[in-house]
Amino acid sequence: xxxxxxxxxxxxxxxxxxxxxxxxxxxxxxxxxxxxxxxxxxxxxxxxxxxxxxxxxxxxxxxxxxxxxxxxxxxxxxxxxxxxxxxxxxxxxxxxxxxxxxxxxxxxxxxxxxxxxxxxxxxxxxxxxxxxxxxxxxxxxxxxxxxxxxxxxxxxxxxxxxxxxxxxxxxxxxxxxxxxxxxxxxxxxxxxxxxxxxxxxxxxxxxxxxxxxxxxxxxxxxxxxxxxxxxxxxxxxxxxxxxxxxxxxxxxxxxxxxxxxxxxxxxxxxxxxxxxxxxxxxxxxxxxxxxxxxxxxxxxxxxxxxxxxxxxxxxxxxxxxxxxxxxxxxxxxxxxxxxxxxxxxxxxxxxxxxxxxxxxxxxxxxxxxxxxxxxxxxxxxxxxxxxxx
Numbered sequence: 592x593x594x595x596x597x598x599x600x601x602x603x604x605x606x607x608x609x610x611x612x613x614x615x616x617x618x619x620x621x622x623x624x625x626x627x628x629x630x631x632x633x634x635x636x637x638x639x640x641x642x643x644x645x646x647x648x649x650x651x652x653x654x655x656x657x658x659x660x661x662x663x664x665x666x667x668x669x670x671x672x673x674x675x676x677x678x679x680x681x682x683x684x685x686x687x688x689x690x691x692x693x694x695x696x697x698x699x700x701x702x703x704x705x706x707x708x709x710x711x712x713x714x715x716x717x718x719x720x721x722x723x724x725x726x727x728x729x730x731x732x733x734x735x736x737x738x739x740x741x742x743x744x745x746x747x748x749x750x751x752x753x754x755x756x757x758x759x760x761x762x763x764x765x766x767x768x769x770x771x772x773x774x775x776x777x778x779x780x781x782x783x784x785x786x787x788x789x790x791x792x793x794x795x796x797x798x799x800x801x802x803x804x805x806x807x808x809x810x811x812x813x814x815x816x817x818x819x820x821x822x823x824x825x826x827x828x829x830x831x832x833x834x835x836x837x838x839x840x841x842x843x844x845x846x847x848x849x850x851x852x853x854x855x856x857x858x859x860x861x862x863x864x865x866x867x868x869x870x871x872x873x874x875x876x877x878x879x880x881x882x883x884x885x886x887x888x889x890x891x892x893x894x895x896x897x898x899x900x901x902x903x904x905x906x907x908x909x910x911x912x913x914x915x916x917x918x919x920x921x922x923x924x925x926x927x928x929x930x931x932x933x934x935x936x937x938x939x940x941x942x943x944x945x946x947x948x949x950x951x952x953x954x955x956x957x958x959x960x961x962x963x964x965x966x967x968x969x970x971x972x973x974x975x976x977x978x979x980x
Contacts, residue, residue, distance in 0.1 A: 608697040615685030620650050620678055623685030630692050633699050635728070639692075646685055649677030698755045730804050731797050733760050749809060757809045758794060761870075762802050773798075779805060785847040789840035791860065791869040810867050815920060816856035824923045827950040833859075833866055834917055834953055835978050840868040841913055841971035845906040852904060854912035855893040856919050891935045892925035896963050899936050907965035910974065914960035921948040953978070 611629070614622040624647035631639035653674040660666055666674065728735060733750040736757075740747045745763040752758050779796045795806035815833070819825065825833060837859060844851055851858075851871045860867045895911035897904055918926040927938040944961065946954045956977040962968050969977065 604697045605693075608693045611696060612686075612689035612693045615682060615689055620646075620680075620682030620685050621654070623650060623681045623689075626685065626689055630689075630696060634692075634695060642688065646681045650681035651677075653678040653681075727802070730760050730762060730802060731795075733758065733806065735760065745804075750806075752806075759791070759807050759809045759869075760804055761807070762804045785844050785849060785871060789836045789865065789867055790843060790871065791867050807869065810860040810862045810869070812860055812862040814857045815859040815861060815866065815916070818861055819856065819920055819923050824948070825920045830917065830921055830950055830953065831978065833920055834957075835975060836866045837868060837913060837916070838971050838974040838978065840866075841906075841909050842975060844868070844871045845909070845971055850904060850906055851909045851912070852898075853890060853893075854909050854916060855890045856916050859916065891932050891939075892927050892929050894936075894939060895965070896940050897965050899939060902965070905965065906970065907968045910960045910968045910971055911962075911965075913971070913974070914957045917949070917953065917957055918944060918946075 611626055614626045624643050627639055627643040627646055631637070631643055656666060656670055656674045726735065726738065730748070730750065732753050735748045735750045737749045738746065739749050739759065745761050748760045748762070750758050750760040776796065776798050779793060785792075791808045791810050793805060793807050797804055813821070841851065841854070849871055851868070853870060854868070858868060858870045860869055893912045893915050895904070895908035896902075897908055915926055925935075926944040927935050927942060929935065940963065946958050949957055956969065956974055960968050960974065
């Protein structure tokens with residue numbers, strides 16, 4: 592996972608933002624509509640545009656009265672009160688408003704965002720397209736920058752946190768009642784206790800607003816699924832590193848009492864410092880909600896036998912899905928196929944795949960993880976030990 596670091600503005604940007612904020616003070620409020628109008632455009636915020644209009648009415652009424660009368664003493668009393676209020680609002684209000692916006696103006700639009708063509712049906716980790724018409728501009732305190740992907744659970748966006756850190760915000764579709772929201776909050780709270788190595792840390796969650804959402808660290812890099820589809824199966828060294836880091840991530844997830852339930856190549860992101868596992872705990876949190884709506888909890892080619900048969904699903908299920916994911920990385924295709932759902936389910940329950948594409952050091956542990964019986968599979972910690980021996 593690549594930790595998101597605050598984007599630091601240069602000294603020149605800070606100086607320009609401070610000079611901009613001082614214009615209402617030095618011009619007695621006359622420049623306020625202009626400065627706040629710039630902020631509305633620069634920050635792309637309609638409310639600052641409304642404020643600029645209010646300031647324009649206030650300072651405009653004062654200027655019109657000043658032109659129409661020779662001196663302030665000539666103003667009628669009601670008009671004098673109105674134009675004085677307009678001047679005060681534009682002057683004092685403009686100074687305070689601009690001062691508050693200085694850090695936002697300094698940090699806004701710090702760097703261009705690359706937009707490579709990416710299939711939005713897949714989970715991605717870099718900005719890809721301009722926001723679609725009708726997309727929200729804000730989710731809670733987070734300003735949305737670009738859509739990253741859409742799936743059965745919700746839509747994912749690249750967003751900017753109030754402190755300038757880039758984060759991934761997942762807006763969830765299925766939390767429609769208070770019971771579902773309370774259950775989700777409990778499960779995500781457990782997910783927040785997961786150790787941060789080889790995982791994308793959960794930063795924030797909100798279930799009280801109209802749009803329930805979860806915020807995690809932004810990892811800049813392709814998913815394992817995208818990487819394999821673009822460059823082909825991984826070589827022996829890459830597979831070994833991938834297996835070790837992802838098994839470590841699962842061990843940390845399981846140690847926190849969380850079961851991923853949807854471990855698959857698109858949920859493994861390849862950051863600059865190695866693979867990172869994402870979306871742990873969300874499938875579990877949405878389990879009861881999706882079951883009542885008739886949806887499948889998981890991704891068929893990567894689901895464990897117990898997920899298909901309705902048995903109790905625990906950490907061994909993730910170990911099975913991990914092994915299927917390693918086979919995908921070694922072969923470039925799901926080992927149980929990706930044709931019809933019934934055919935895939937049948938192979939998951941009965942088919943024993945050929946492990947020869949794997950490096951010899953991984954064949955034994957991956958084969959053990961692919962056991963149809965959950966109790967016969969090793970734990971994620973045992974998988975780590977088997978790889979390093």
